[in-house]
Amino acid sequence: MTDATPATATPSRRPLRYLPAGAALVAAGLTLVRYLVQGSGNVYTDVARTFYVKDELIGWSATRETWLWVGLEVIGLIVGLAFACVVGQLLAGKLRKSPPARGSWGERAAVIIVAGNVFLSVLGVATLAVPIAAFASGLPPAGAEAVLPDTAIAGPDxxxxxxxxxxxxxxxxxxxxxxxxxxxxxxxxxxxxxxxxxxxxxxxxxxxxxxxxxxxxxxxxxxxxxxxxxxxxxxxxxxxxxxxxxxxxxxxxxxxxxxxxxxxxxxxxxxxxxxxxxxxxxxxxxxxxxxxxxxxxxxxxxxxxxxxxxxxxxxxxxxxxxxxxxxxxxxxxxxxxxxxxxxxxxxxxxxxxxxxxxxx
CATH class of the missing domain: 2.40.128.110 (Lipid/polyisoprenoid-binding, YceI-like)
Incomplete structure (x- = not known):
């Protein structure tokens, strides 16, 4: 009975190793939903997007309020980070199975890999802040335009x-x-x-x-x-x-x-x-x-x-x-x-x- 305990405990811990990668994939999915809701098709993320709203006196007026407007590039970055988290965990797993000799170059490389893996894990979980912040910023008013409409009065001939x-x-x-x-x-x-x-x-x-x-x-x-x-x-x-x-x-x-x-x-x-x-x-x-x-x-x-x-x-x-x-x-x-x-x-x-x- 005692021999079976480690065998059941070890697999139960393995999924946690990929939690940062899973968090990043969830963040990428939610960010994609936000991107589709925006509907503007922008490539780059604008952390303070200004819109234009109709004004009776001056025509179109820039909004004072701004919105976090995600772009395709941030979705790609988050997916790339999720992949990096998986690779980092695979490398860390190999190190646990075959630890390098003390004082060797392999040990120094292992320290770098472990430190980088910790850094990637923190970033992976932190990516959830992107869709949270984007959804929290809300959406512009109905009828708002992302680029200034062409409403200038045409001059005479x-x-x-x-x-x-x-x-x-x-x-x-x-x-x-x-x-x-x-x-x-x-x-x-x-x-x-x-x-x-x-x-x-x-x-x-x-x-x-x-x-x-x-x-x-x-x-x-x-x-x-x-x-x-x-x-x-x-x-x-x-x-x-x-x-x-x-x-x-x-x-x-x-x-x-x-x-x-x-x-x-x-x-x-x-x-x-x-x-x-x-x-x-x-x-x-x-x-x-x-x-x-x-x-x-x-x-x-x-x-x-x-x-x-x-x-x-x-x-x-x-x-x-x-x-x-x-x-x-x-x-x-x-x-x-x-x-x-x-x-x-x-x-x-x-x-x-x-x-x-x-x-x-």
Whole structure:
């Protein structure tokens, strides 16, 4: 009877050796369920995914809340870790059956294997935190979009609707005062988003803060001019490593800013009370090059209630939406790194009248 006791005890302990691998496989399965529930098909994990929700005033607004959004790569890593845990336990089992001689290189290797096995076991169990944290972060509101929808207002055709100043057909920006308007730095409504398709995934790259000025005369809109700028190193793709690669690709050290200059509006059209659409040529300063590109968008005069909602103090403020397509072949970027020949830039910013005349 006493001889049978070890024989029954030893097998009962064996399954516990593979507990970390089992935990990792369970974590991989749960993470896969979360991935399927997300339904976005993203390759990489975003630990703080921002979404866009519809806003009555500004269109689409980035959420303040973020979500843990798992990608395929983390599922692969967890499965790989489970496999490593199994291999580690098999090696440890061989060492128990045939321990190396004391003081030999084999003994030193055995110590490393045992230490590595302990480390892998801890990681295997810890992987359960991934699906737990992902499910705990919840899901974005119904109707939220993972990438900024293409809702910029298309501008008029400059060849058919452009009119000169003083022409009675020219629209005016009712309610706007003539003068210099400055971008309200830090305004929540401000955004500059570049939508990129690369690596089989479509994602947004965001830049902030946007700075700049615009000079406007509501009675002669064609003379409107503007200069805008964003720091190129501020690019945020949602994935730290991807953002770092993007900074390197943009040559941010040599070209710290991305600029947009608009010398005039080539065409304008009324889009309602206190709102116009426009079409023009914009000069985009990117990676040391100046690109002349077509731009379209809208300008809306903000009413007092709308200014209060956005936290503005000036008596005059404008909400500007604009869109431009950048052909990658005209830039220093390698088009083969992308899935589409162009990237779409969407900008929205709030300007308020510089009532101090440029004084600090």
């Amino acid at each position: 400059p060849t058919s609707t452009a009119v000169r100043g003083g022409d009675p057909r020219q629209p005016t920006l009712e309610g706007a005062a003539a003068g210099t308007y400055r971008v309200v730095e830090g305004a929540e409504a401000n955004l500059v988003v570049v939508q990129i398709a690369a690596g089989g995934e479509t994602f947004d790259a965001r830049f902030a803060p946007v700075t700049g000025t615009a000079t406007l005369d509501p009675a002669e809109l064609e003379a409107t001019s503007a200069h805008l700028s964003v720091p190129s190193a501020s690019i945020d793709t949602g994935i730290a490593l991807r953002s770092q690669h993007a900074k390197e690709d943009l040559l941010t050290e040599a070209n710290p800013a991305i600029t947009v200059d608009i010398p005039r509006l080539d065409a304008t059209a009324a889009a309602g009370s206190g709102e116009i659409t426009f079409a023009t040529k914009a000069t985009v300063g990117l990676m040391g090059d100046s690109l002349a590109l077509d731009a379209q968008g809208s300008v809306k005069v903000l009413a007092e209630a709308e200014r209060k909602k956005l936290g503005l103090t000036a008596s005059q403020a404008l909400l500007v939406n604009a869109k431009v397509e950048i052909p990658l072949a005209r830039t220093k970027l390698d088009p083969s790194d992308f899935d589409q020949p162009t990237v779409r830039v969407t900008a929205r910013f709030v300007l308020q009248l510089d009532e101090k005349g440029g004084e600090p």
